[in-house]
Amino acid sequence: MTTAPTSADTSGVLRKLFLRVGVLPFFLAIALVVFSLMSAKFLTGQNLVNVARQSVYLVLVSLGQMLVLVSGGFDLSVGTAIALTSVVSAVSMTWAAGVMPDAIWLAIVIGIAAGGFTALMVGLVNGVGVAYFEVSPFIMTLGVSSVGAGLALFLTGGVPVSGLPFAFGDTFGFGKWFGVPVPVFIAAICIVVMWLVMSRTPLGTQIYAVGGNIKAAHLSAINTKRTLMVSYILCSLIASLTGLLLTARVESGEANLGGSMALESIAACVIAGVSLRGGIGKVQTVVLGAFFIVMVQNGMNLAQISSYMQMVLLGGLLILAVIFDQMRYRMIMRGR
Secondary structure: OOOOOOHHHHHHHHHHHHHHHOOHHHHHHHHHHHHHHHOOOOOOHHHHHHHHHHHHHHHHHHHHHHHHHHOOOOOOOHHHHHHHHHHHHHHHHHHHHHHOOOOHHHHHHHHHHHHHHHHHHHHHHHHHHHHOOOOOHHHHHHHHHHHHHHHHHHHHOOOOEOOOOHHHHHHHOOOEEOOEEHHHHHHHHHHHHHHHHHHHOHHHHHHHHHHHOHHHHHHOOOOHHHHHHHHHHHHHHHHHHHHHHHHHHHOOEOOOOOOOHHHHHHHHHHHOOOOOOOOOOOHHHHHHHHHHHHHHHHHHHHOOOOHHHHHHHHHHHHHHHHHHHHHHHHHHHHHO
16 A cells, blocks of 8 residues: 655655756746746747757857856856857958858858857966966956957947858858758757766866865866866857857857857856856756756747846846755755
8 A cells, every 4th residue: 555645755855856956947847837827839849949949059158157167167258259259250251251252161161260269268368367377267257258348349340240151151050960950960969078078088077076176186186277277268169169150140240149148158057056166067957957048038038028027037047046056055065
């Protein structure tokens, strides 16, 4: 004879779930119920596929942000890395296409390389400042964000860079590989690679160790400074990839591209259970966290909630996620 589960059993299961993966499952369940009641179109297959496609860009940025958060910092300059990549790649691409009109793909490669190199420099400056000069990640990445945003506006004069080769947008913005949209295909590869890096390589182990306890990691012969610098460089490079895909999507280089990505990527990571103290976070939950953020935005659009109120609600979600992260951390510490 089986007995019905008691409230104590249910609370125990919920507590274990909360400690294991954070607040995301609860937020996800609430969002599904609320938005499905507010709009009949929300849970349709077509809308969910649309959300999955839209979430690709935030998923990529959140994966990079996760690296930095797990290492014990955060990166407010991911939006600037996206914007600079967009502007520099577009300017380089249009220049190269004008010089070499018969070698369009070479011009595209030159533009991609120029954008990637620019983001590499952003990550390198962040990494050197945080790791070697011990500048606060908040101050360092905020300063780099301001400098980069100013450079992007200076290069474009505030006007989008148009005239990109048609093949660039047609392939990386709207093309398909093996029947899968190119941005989705690239994001899937990045997810797998990131999972392998974080769970199967020494670099992933070192990033977790540095974020968990940097002094203990140093005593364990881990090069903590190099590990921190690599995490910031990889974060910027992944943001650069996002910038290239977004540039291909809008078919122009824009200085305001990715303006809200820093807040959204941090929110996605924290909601997904990545600790702001470092050392805790999983790739698979970060992917789901980014999907959740885009799903909430999609649900608010279907419910005809104004863009201004959406900013309020997204900021509120981030605050709640941080509060729950604090609660979860205390519960984990008490359980040790």
